[in-house]
Amino acid sequence: MSFDVTKTCRHSSARAAMLLTPHGAVPTPAFAPVGTQATVKTLTPDELSSLGATIVLSNTYHLYLRPGIEVIEALGGLHRFMGWPRPLLTDSGGYQVFSLAHLRRVSDDGVLFRSHIDGSEHFLTPELCIQLQQTIGADIIMALDECPAYGDDRDAVEQAMKRTHLWAERCRNTHHGESQDLYGIVQGGVFTELRRDSARALASMGFDGYAIGGLSLGEPKEMTNAIVEETVARLPEDRPRYLMGVGSPEDLFEGVSRGIDLFDSALPTRIARNGGLFTRRGRVIIKNACFKDRDEPIDHWCDCYTCQTFSAAYLHHLFKCEELLAYRLATVHNLRFVLRLMDEMRAHINQGTFPSFKESFLADYEPASEDIRRAQKDKWLKARDRKFKQAL
Amino acid sequence: MSFDVTKTCRHSSARAAMLLTPHGAVPTPAFAPVGTQATVKTLTPDELSSLGATIVLSNTYHLYLRPGIEVIEALGGLHRFMGWPRPLLTDSGGYQVFSLAHLRRVSDDGVLFRSHIDGSEHFLTPELCIQLQQTIGADIIMALDECPAYGDDRDAVEQAMKRTHLWAERCRNTHHGESQDLYGIVQGGVFTELRRDSARALASMGFDGYAIGGLSLGEPKEMTNAIVEETVARLPEDRPRYLMGVGSPEDLFEGVSRGIDLFDSALPTRIARNGGLFTRRGRVIIKNACFKDRDEPIDHWCDCYTCQTFSAAYLHHLFKCEELLAYRLATVHNLRFVLRLMDEMRAHINQGTFPSFKESFLADYEPASEDIRRAQKDKWLKARDRKFKQAL
Numbered sequence: 001m002s003f004d005v006t007k008t009c010r011h012s013s014a015r016a017a018m019l020l021t022p023h024g025a026v027p028t029p030a031f032a033p034v035g036t037q038a039t040v041k042t043l044t045p046d047e048l049s050s051l052g053a054t055i056v057l058s059n060t061y062h063l064y065l066r067p068g069i070e071v072i073e074a075l076g077g078l079h080r081f082m083g084w085p086r087p088l089l090t091d092s093g094g095y096q097v098f099s100l101a102h103l104r105r106v107s108d109d110g111v112l113f114r115s116h117i118d119g120s121e122h123f124l125t126p127e128l129c130i131q132l133q134q135t136i137g138a139d140i141i142m143a144l145d146e147c148p149a150y151g152d153d154r155d156a157v158e159q160a161m162k163r164t165h166l167w168a169e170r171c172r173n174t175h176h177g178e179s180q181d182l183y184g185i186v187q188g189g190v191f192t193e194l195r196r197d198s199a200r201a202l203a204s205m206g207f208d209g210y211a212i213g214g215l216s217l218g219e220p221k222e223m224t225n226a227i228v229e230e231t232v233a234r235l236p237e238d239r240p241r242y243l244m245g246v247g248s249p250e251d252l253f254e255g256v257s258r259g260i261d262l263f264d265s266a267l268p269t270r271i272a273r274n275g276g277l278f279t280r281r282g283r284v285i286i287k288n289a290c291f292k293d294r295d296e297p298i299d300h301w302c303d304c305y306t307c308q309t310f311s312a313a314y315l316h317h318l319f320k321c322e323e324l325l326a327y328r329l330a331t332v333h334n335l336r337f338v339l340r341l342m343d344e345m346r347a348h349i350n351q352g353t354f355p356s357f358k359e360s361f362l363a364d365y366e367p368a369s370e371d372i373r374r375a376q377k378d379k380w381l382k383a384r385d386r387k388f389k390q391a392l
Numbered sequence: 393m394s395f396d397v398t399k400t401c402r403h404s405s406a407r408a409a410m411l412l413t414p415h416g417a418v419p420t421p422a423f424a425p426v427g428t429q430a431t432v433k434t435l436t437p438d439e440l441s442s443l444g445a446t447i448v449l450s451n452t453y454h455l456y457l458r459p460g461i462e463v464i465e466a467l468g469g470l471h472r473f474m475g476w477p478r479p480l481l482t483d484s485g486g487y488q489v490f491s492l493a494h495l496r497r498v499s500d501d502g503v504l505f506r507s508h509i510d511g512s513e514h515f516l517t518p519e520l521c522i523q524l525q526q527t528i529g530a531d532i533i534m535a536l537d538e539c540p541a542y543g544d545d546r547d548a549v550e551q552a553m554k555r556t557h558l559w560a561e562r563c564r565n566t567h568h569g570e571s572q573d574l575y576g577i578v579q580g581g582v583f584t585e586l587r588r589d590s591a592r593a594l595a596s597m598g599f600d601g602y603a604i605g606g607l608s609l610g611e612p613k614e615m616t617n618a619i620v621e622e623t624v625a626r627l628p629e630d631r632p633r634y635l636m637g638v639g640s641p642e643d644l645f646e647g648v649s650r651g652i653d654l655f656d657s658a659l660p661t662r663i664a665r666n667g668g669l670f671t672r673r674g675r676v677i678i679k680n681a682c683f684k685d686r687d688e689p690i691d692h693w694c695d696c697y698t699c700q701t702f703s704a705a706y707l708h709h710l711f712k713c714e715e716l717l718a719y720r721l722a723t724v725h726n727l728r729f730v731l732r733l734m735d736e737m738r739a740h741i742n743q744g745t746f747p748s749f750k751e752s753f754l755a756d757y758e759p760a761s762e763d764i765r766r767a768q769k770d771k772w773l774k775a776r777d778r779k780f781k782q783a784l
Contacts, residue, residue, distance in 0.1 A: 038709065042716045044697070067684070067709040074685045075705055083701045292459065293466045305436070309475045313467050317430065317459040324434045324719055 001139070001181050001208065003240050009354045013232065013259035016349040019240055021087040021139035022179050023079060024054070028240065028261040029349075031247060031342045032057040032089055033269065033335055037066065038082040041269055042328040043335075045084040051304070051332065052339035055139075056084055057264040060132050061093035061100070064122075065115050069135050077137035088138040089264070091244070092129050092171075094145040094164075094185070095213065100388075106146065108166055116388045126170035134180065142211060143171035145185040150217040157189035165201045172205055181208035183242060190219050192230050199234035209240035209262075216245045216265075218374070225254050232259040249278060249341055250367040253358045256345050268338045270380060272330035275319045278337040282366035286330070291316035304336035305329075393531070393573050393600065395632050401746045405624065405651035408741040411632055413479040413531035414571050415471060416446070420632065420653040421741075423639060423734045424449040424481055425727055426661060429458065430474040433661055434720040435727075437476040443696070443724065444731035447531075448476055449656040452524050453485035453492070456514075457507050461527050469529035480530035481656070483636070484521050484563075486537040486556075486577070487605065492780075498538065500558055508780045518562035526572065534603060535563035537577040542609040549581035557593045564597055573600035575634060582611050584622050591626035601632035601654075608637045608657075610766070617646050624651040641670060641733055642759040645750045648737050660730045662772065664722035667711050670729040674758035678722070683708040696728035697721075 007016040019026040032055045033040045033048065040048055040056060048056065063072060075081040078088055097103070101113035110125035126144045133141035144167045146160040164187045175182040184207040188194030202210060212231050215224050228243060235241055240261045246252065247265025255263060268278070275286045279299040284291075286298070297307035298315065306315070306329040318326035341361075348357040368376075399408040411418040424447045425432045425440065432440055432448060440448065455464060467473040470480055489495070493505035502517035518536045525533035536559045538552040556579045567574040576594040580586030594602060604623050607616050620635060627633055632653045638644065639657025647655060660670070667678045671691040676683075678690070689699035690707065698707070698721040710718035733753075740749040760768075 037713045037715055038706070039715050039717045042720070044717070044721075045701070046697075066713060067705070071685050071705060071709070075687055075703060081703070081706055081709075083706070293463050295467055305438075309437070311467055311473070313459070313463060314430070314473055314475070317463070317473075321429045321458060323429055323431050324716060325431045325436070327716055328434065328720070329436075 007350050009349055010352065011355045012257040014256050014349050014354045015259060016346050017261055023088065023139050024086045026054045026087050027346055029256045029342055029345055030054055030262050031252065031338050032262065032264040034264055034266040035082065037062050038078060041273065042331045045082065047332065048084070051336045052343060055087040055089055057089045057091060058138065059093065059096060060090045060129065060136065061096035063136060064093065064132055065117055069132050073135050079137060089140040090133050090136055090138040090142065092142040092144045093124060095147045097124060098147045108163060126167040127174045130171050130174040138180065140181045140183060140209065143168040143182060143184045145187055145213055147187065147214050148189055150219050152189065154191055157191060158194055161187045161194055161198050165198070168202055169205055172207065183207055183209040183211050185211045185213040186231050187214050189214055190223050190227060192227065195227050195231050196234055199231045203234065203236055209242060210235045211242040211244050213244045215243070225258065228255060228258045228260065247338060248367065249338065249365060250362060252338065252341060253362060257358060268334040269331050271376065272334040273327040275330065277330055278334050280364050283368050286312065286315050287319050298333055302333065302337060304333050306333040395630070399742050401741055402744065403747045404649040406648050406741050406746045407651060408738050409653055415480065415531050416478045418446045418479050419738055421648045421734055421737055422446055422654050423644065423730050424654065424656040426656055426658040427474065429454050430470060433665065434723045437474065439724065440476070443728045444735060447479040447481055449481045449483060450530065451485065451488060452482045452521065452528065453488035455528060456485065456524055457509055461524050465527050471529060481532040482525050482528055482530040482534065484534040484536045485516060487539045489516060490539045500555060518559040519566045522563050522566040530572065532573045532575060532601065535560040535574060535576050537579055537605055539579065539606050540581055542611050544581060546583055549583060550586055553579045553586055553590050557590070560594055561597055564599065575599055575601040575603050577603045577605040578623055579606050581606055582615050582619060584619065587619050587623050588626055591623045595626065595628055601634060602627045603634040603636050605636050607635070617650065620647060620650045620652065639730060640759065641730065641757060642754060644730065644733060645754060649750060660726040661723050663768070664726040665719045667722065669722055670726050672756050675760050678704065678707050679711050690725055694725060694729060696725050698725040
């Protein structure tokens with residue numbers, strides 16, 4: 001495993017680097033599509049590769065509950081189980097336990113939670129978290145963190161941060177071997193001082209890479225950007241920096257220009273399945289009547305299979321009919337859009353033209369408003385919670 | 393358009409032929425996957441080709457209601473709309489109007505029905521049916537028929553048959569041009585004498601091909617086979633024979649050995665989405681616990697992407713999680729299974745070894761029992777009706 005910065009931007013903190021893993025190279029800045037349950041929804045591994053994905057994220061929490069770690073172990077590890085031979089990253093389950101599971105009790109020892117699927121009780125410790133991820137076998141694994149909600153008060157956030165540091169240390173002590181990199185996760189909510197403390201504390205422990213967790217949870221974008229900036233400034237320059245849960249085109253530009261190397265987010269694939277498609281001018285809603293007979297691709301600029309093959313009218317029709325192909329073609333489009341954007345950002349960093357590329361992209365691209373984003377997220381969260389309640 | 397029988401079996405009525413259309417060749421016997429709403433559920437046109445599909449069926453009734461024929465016309469016809477440049481077949485809508493729509497009134501003039509989607513009223517005549525199909529632009533189009541249910545009494549079936557003949561004649565008179573073949577549909581339920589009358593009546597009108605409709609609707613298999621045999625014997629030898637709605641492996645063998653050239657059925661794709669997967673030994677239910685950690689493909693014999701790439705355990709996991717990729721991988725498998733079976737049947741007919749191939753396949757293959765088939769069909773029909781009721 002190695003990480004080499006090959007180029008830094010002269011007018012921003014953007015940088016291009018090469019992250020090497022036992023399963024291949026990840027040129028950064030990179031975006032990791034989310035394959036929560038050992039599948040990036042609707043897509044095959046072959047398609048993911050051809051879309052330009054170099055690394056995929058999966059979720060320890062979900063895999064632990066279903067199919068169960070023993071099944072993945074029996075099937076030869078996650079790479080083989082899901083048919084993805086390239087770099088994999090697993091998150092620790094911290095975020096899911098605190099946002100998805102029914103929490104029972106958190107202490108410095110660990111966290112007792114009930115499964116969102118069947119209500120069964122489980123106790124997750126930092127040590128178990130690392131053991132699970134070692135068995136799953138991803139190239140990059142994450143320390144267990146406590147992720148407070150946006151809006152929690154400073155004392156609660158500070159307590160969660162301190163516990164995150166305690167757990168990070170225990171994760172680091174449990175982790176062994178050379179085949180997996182372990183990243184620590186900076187917490188501290190929207191409190192600049194806590195973020196600085198957290199970055200410094202984790203950096204002093206010496207991780208293979210550093211993630212910034214607990215952002216993009218509803219706070220204003222200016223706040224996200226400011227926190228990222230403060231945090232990055234206190235992380236070692238020679239290690240990868242990973243901004244968790246960020247994946248809209250405009251946010252990727254902001255992260256990259258602040259020195260982030262790696263991103264993951266379910267946003268591009270989730271909004272795709274809801275008919276929200278990226279174009280160079282912004283997000284469009286394909287179900288809108290204006291697309292009913294539009295004899296053009298979603299986005300003329302796009303080189304994806306969907307845009308090269310089908311009209312917007314056809315996609316509109318598939319969405320109206322709730323045809324399964326709709327979700328797949330939309331996912332192909334949005335992922336290709338984001339992955340190609342990352343390719344272009346890397347190329348522009350290497351050519352020394354990143355700031356003008358960013359400026360010209362953002363001049364054309366109208367981001368979804370905060371209101372729309374919040375409304376869509378609420379709708380999705382409600383649908384998800386409804387589904388989970390039905391399951392219990 | 394042409395149809396040339398290249399080889400006939402000496403020990404059965406099986407035959408191999410070449411059907412040429414303006415969009416390419418269809419070597420027969422052939423199976424047409426069903427793309428009801430201008431998409432074979434979950435699959436792209438590229439995948440369909442690589443699975444070995446040479447012709448796809450779509451539904452006039454569904455396309456007429458959604459997206460509307462005017463949209464398909466504006467987008468350049470169905471081939472271009474759905475991105476499938478090869479042979480297409482549309483059914484007339486007769487079957488759907490009588491099984492799916494809310495019937496209002498049937499007379500010799502035509503049929504007044506209410507859409508299953510929004511309850512809107514529509515009047516379908518034989519002339520309109522042909523005009524719609526000309527606009528859609530498939531290579532093979534079907535005459536409007538009245539399709540009685542299994543269990544209707546002989547008088548009702550005879551009346552529907554007579555109306556089908558009347559409509560067939562009007563369809564033939566409306567149909568013009570050389571770029572589309574028009575097939576008549578034999579009706580007559582399970583009454584041998586009516587079937588003979590119907591085959592003779594349609595043959596005397598002179599169609600480009602002949603379909604056998606109104607079978608596989610719940611009658612015992614021996615009855616289906618006997619009716620097919622009686623009907624085929626009265627159809628012209630030099631024209632294609634198309635058995636509608638038949639697509640299980642064992643039924644395809646029975647149809648081919650009785651001289652059928654073309655089949656369509658939603659069965660392989662529909663049961664795939666419900667986790668029913670074909671193997672050389674019979675249908676398996678992938679959700680069953682025995683597959684939880686099975687480190688083998690669904691079927692060792694299968695050369696499909698799913699079987700070449702994933703374990704049964706992975707498919708089991710995807711189905712348990714209701715992941716969209718499950719439905720796609722299962723569809724790939726079942727369609728490849730059936731399309732490859734057709735390839736093999738053609739090869740064996742050409743080599744003169746069809747009867748022994750049939751015998752050896754059926755010796756290993758245990759068909760789903762009538763009870764299971766009926767239970768699964770009832771379950772599916774109920775789910776469909778529930779969905780449509782919600783929509784109205």
